[in-house]
Amino acid sequence: MSKYETVIGLEIHAQLATESKMFCSCSTKFGAEPNTNVCEICTGQPGVLPKINKKAIELAIKTGLALNCKIEPMSVFARKNYFYPDLPKAYQISQYELPIITGGHLEIEIPNEGENSNSRLRKKINITRIHLEEDAGKLVHKGAERIMGSEESLVDYNRGGTPLMEIVTEPDIRSPLEAKIFMEDLAHLLQYIGVCDAKMEEGSLRCDANISIRPVGQKELGTKTELKNMNSFRFVQMGLEAEVARHTEMKASGEKIIQETRYFDTKTHDTKSMRSKEEAHDYRYFPEPDLVTIEPDHKWIEEIRATLTELPEKKRERYINEYGLPNPIAEVLIATKSISDYFEECLKIENKPKEIANWMLVNVMAYLKNKNLDIKDIVFSPRELIELIKLIEKGTISGTAAKEVLIKALETGKNIKDIVSESGATQISDEGALQQIVKEVIKNNPKQVLQFKSGKDPVIMYLVGQVMKESKGRAKPDLVQALLRKELS
Amino acid sequence: MNKKPAHELLSLLKNKKVSAVEIVKSTYEQIEKHEKEISAYVTLTKELALKQAKAVDEGKRSGPLAGIPIAVKDNMCTKGILTTCSSKILHNYLPPYNATIVEKLEAAGAITIGKTNLDEFAMGSSTENSAIKTTKNPWNLNCVPGGSSGGSAAAVAADETVLALGSDTGGSIRQPASFCGIVGMKPTYGRVSRYGLVAFASSLDQIGPMTKDVRDCAILLNVLSGYDEKDSTSAKLEAPDYTKALIDDVKNLTVGIIDELMGEGVEGSTKEAIEKAVKLLESKGAKVKKVSLPHLKYSVATYYLIAPAEASSNLGRYDGVKYGLRSKEAKDLITMYKNTRAEGFGPEVKRRILLGTYALSAGYYDAYYLKALKVRTLIKEDFEKAFKDCDVLISPTSPIPAFKIGEKANDPLSMYLSDIATIPVNLAGLPAISIPCGFANGLPIGLQIIGKAFDEETILKAAYTYEQNTNWHKEKAEIR
Structure with a gap:
């Protein structure tokens, strides 16, 4: 019935499974006392400089290879500037114009919408890019859900500086279900190659989606909205379904869709506005002057390829x-x-x-x-x-x-x-010992014995079961059956 | 004792003619006598210094600088010792770690005398932008010592220390060295670790020695240089023994005089002093030629896009959340940010944050920041071309000698333009030294010698030759 087509592109953040942080040697271990896995670098003290964690580069390359991507011979870190208390330097070191990995795809299997619902269709979802960045810290608020209106807010920098990989897909996904399947398959792949434990519920894998709808057959994309806070595979599908429904209703009633960032409310199961395009940050990206370019040599890439399971x-x-x-x-x-x-x-x-x-x-x-x-x-x-x-x-x-x-x-x-x-769970294969039980079972189940004798052969299995029960499972079933048949014949 | 250069004190110490404690005590006597007028220091670490000196005398502390007093610019992190960057926003900041160069000084046995005053976050050319105090020029207390390493330069010139460290982003070591009649060198970008130097403009900042003569400069550079794995931009090159470059010989050396820096705007006696210096080198056998760097005229404009852009990002971390000042007027997150930064930063720092934020903004990035990077490359290429025929290039360090306190305080543009000779060197990442080469009305004049990347040795050789054949470096300021 739908005359509209859904277009979805995903931005996925995956926490890399490194021992230490992206730009310092602090542990990435989860669950430590607040602000114990920190140092002068990941708390943004004056004068510190970042140092690239080679393992993070390796894991990103490994992911790139597994997703059939191009490993860029030269890539650059950039600063993304914005103020927030969980970001100690007031900039996040990320990648912008020159990411470490470009191109590539992941093939997924989706249900065939035709008459045979059991058949499946293979579909290629293209990957635009993968880049590396550092995570922010965590805020805890007292008296309110968010920092605005809270009595006081505390910050824990343990997570600050944890390596993240952002995977961006092309707008190739055509339904919320496809998005869910893609996320599951991707999570699976990342776990497999050991680059990320990929647990959406724990936040080691996070997903934002760009979504729009357009009349079937139209090439031009509709106005998109960005959807956040879908922290499980199920919520990816539910959130996107809610957003598709909202877009479709708006189109039907002639309303104009505005470009904005929205979040999925997991309680009410609908989406709510976070900020409009006008309120969007100007991140003032520029190349990180404290780091040199990443230029992985061919030999290293091949070594990484060899470790790919x-x-x-x-x-x-x-x-x-x-x-x-x-x-x-x-x-x-x-x-x-x-x-x-x-x-x-x-x-x-x-x-x-x-x-x-x-x-x-x-x-x-x-x-x-x-x-x-x-x-x-x-x-x-x-x-x-x-x-x-x-x-x-x-x-x-x-x-x-x-x-x-x-x-x-x-x-x-x-x-x-x-x-x-x-x-003493070893089987009783001694006929003499079993014989006693068999006799007792025949004696205690006259009704079933009668049924068997009148030609209901399957009833023998009931009797076998009774013997097994009596023997506490130690009898050998085929032997029991043979003994029973002999006794009843 | 405190009046002698480090190399003389080192041989006296070696021969037990003097003790480290005596040197340190005489240094603090000088400080007590003159610091009131000079105001070179933000923090003095007398107790620590005496402890360190005692350890040297007891043979428990050794190294190439054992027993030698050094002053550290207050934008270099010293663990547990106040590091303010002469800013209100860091008025109470105690670093939890040491800068790499501080670790190196420690390993070399040097004695930390204190932390010196600077223009707030090293932004300025007169040290008047310090939020803490105004440092005076020992040669004339009505004049500025230059900046931003004005505290370090004045401390060396007033014999309130033997050695000092400065940092140089657009001339901040060389210009105050020139104004105060001492030796100051900005090494090649990447030669000295920046780890622990509070960042102003990351792609331009470099730490360097400020000393009484060229030999001391080489000795201190030996201690500072070398690759540091904590600084990805530091060069993976073996640092040579710079004292081996101290040879009184410039035969076979081609010296290029930068035409653009000898014309309009250069004060008369400065120009004369430079010309005399060139003649001296020529008389010692150097070949002299004029060189032109056509893109030099864009360097101040280029610098005032790149440096503030990086600064606007580097200074974002002073937000009242983690350390330093937090405004008492804060009611929520936004007012904490706004009030903390409004109260904590001085006008020059604010000006540069605004400039840099603008230059990086969406829609302006290409026209300003990106274009500036392109011009930076052109300036670099100008130097590379000049160095095809020359071993070193020469210019005045500053077109004018020290100016009066307050004279340019309200005219930032004229202040910016006075850095025309030093800024291009930072943009090109090259090494350069400033050495005393004369006086104008009792104020020192500095000669700038620029070298090829990672060729500090040739600079030192030329500087040493000049110094051996002149007496300017022996002149002492009469403080009054």
Whole structure:
């Protein structure tokens, strides 16, 4: 029904995963006491000079390579001047006319809007540029939400000077959903190559959007608004949907859209004006005279290229083609770098991709999700998981018992072997011991026995289950079934 | 003791003819006698100095400057010692760190006498823009000492210190050296670390020695020079031993006289003194020729776009948030910013912040700042061309000798224009020295010798030769 087309371009800020800050050697560690990870440089004392963190340049180049970009042979830092208490020098060192990386793209998969809703369409989103800059500090206000009207405001410069990478896309995105998918895929990629932990909720990945609508078929872009404060993937989509709706309504009622910066109100789920174009700052950019130009040599770039790990898309293909995993399972495994790392560690020990994937997905990841943990947080090693799979194969323990053993191992960090021997969870493969239980189960379930005997064969599984329960999972199911059938025949 | 140059004191100390404590004490005696009239210092560090001197005498403190008093311009950060930039906005600022050159002086065993007065944030040519005090010229107390390193120059000239540090953005070492009859050198941009020098114009600022003679200049430059990883703009070059360049010989040297700086506007006796100096060098075997730098006439205009532009950004951090002055009139964020900066900065600093902010503004950037950068390149090229045939270039340091206090205070443009000979050197990033070469009505005249980038040695050689064959540097001001 919509006769308008949505046009979106994104500006993404990604905190780089460096140990130290962009222009000094202070730690970037999150969560320290206020103003403890600071020095004369990142608090803007008179007379200090910045010094470029080479690691930040390396990570930006790595990102550029992963996004098929051009690494500029010469780029320049610039000062962006404005006053705010979280900015100790009253300028941010950023890049302006000559960024370190230009061009490039990321391919995403979007739902095909045609009749077959399951089919997916691949789409290239072009990257305009990537540049480096430093983050500002953090303000805390008393008695008000913002600095205006607060009784007092405190500033913490721990975050000040943390390296940021700004990624700017072309206005290639055509829907809020596409924007969300792009952000998810980008976050995924950044995590993968280890340049950013990319958690929108924690602010290590932030997204601003430029958005406009135009009649379908029109080339010229409509008046855009900039939307801020979308601090989750879901809010990216919701915020943009709200803004598209606002633009569409305004067009329908003949109102003029004004160029302005707006923010997404996560409580009311609509967008509100922050400042108009007239109120926009004049940042008086000029080349930073305290720093020299960045000129990465070819050899270094190639060294960085060599450290680039397999990208998610390639990995997914490999999991399907090489390991014969179904696509949905492959997708879950590649979705988190630490999970696919774990999976591949397991494979190195024992080449059983399907069993490993199955145990990881159904049990390990369920546990992690339940406890809100990352796989890196647990002591349960790939070696242990393989141990477990081997014990099942050998028939030492049943699948049911294995689940309990696994939970115990995850919770206590104990060895699989120890748990098994302590709990006596080894399978009862001794017919004599089982025979007793089988007889009792037949005796206690006359109704089901009757059903089975009258030809309802599947009821046997119920009886097997009862035996398993009685044996606390230690019985071998196929043996139990055989014994039951023998007894009932 | 305090009247002797450092190299003489060093050999006396070495031969145990004098103790460091004696030197320091006699320096403070001189300060007590004359500081009231001269007003060279913002802060004196007598206790620290005596402690340091004692350590030298006890053999616990050593180095190439062990036992030698030095005064540090008050725009260089000294840990835990007041660093005001002669500004109200930093009236109470105690740096949490040392400038690299302060660390170097410490390692060299030098004795810190105190921090010297300057034009606020080094913006000025007379030290009258200090928010703290007005420094007087030891040769005539009614005259300015020059600026912005006027405190350092006056302290050396009045023997209130042996050595001093200055900083030079458009002539701030050389012009006061010239006005006070001492030696002052601005090294090549990148030769001396700027880390800890409170920035005025980052692409122009450079720290340098202010001394009683050329040998002291070389000795102090030895201590200051060298790459510093904290300053990305410092040069990754091995600094030579500059004292090896002190040779009384200018044969095979081609000296170029800058035509544009010898004409209109240059006071008569200054011009005469320079011409005499050139003749002397010629008589010692130097080849002399006239050179023309056609873009020199744009240098003051160029400078007054680039320097204020950088300054407007560099001085943004004085906002009342973190250190220094915070206006008591502040009611909210905006009034804190406005009132703090209105109360804290003097008129010249405000003028330059306004100029620079304007030059960088959207819509004006290309016409002003960018154009100025282009002209800067042309001026640089003029020098490069001149240096194809010359080893050093010569001009007066200032077209006029020291002027009266108050004479130009209300005429900033005429004050700006008096820096015509020194400004182009900063724009080109070159090294240059000012040495005493005569007097006009009892006021010293300075000779400027400009060298190729990172060739301070040839400058020192020419300066040393001139000095060895004259006595100007031995003249002492009679303070009255």
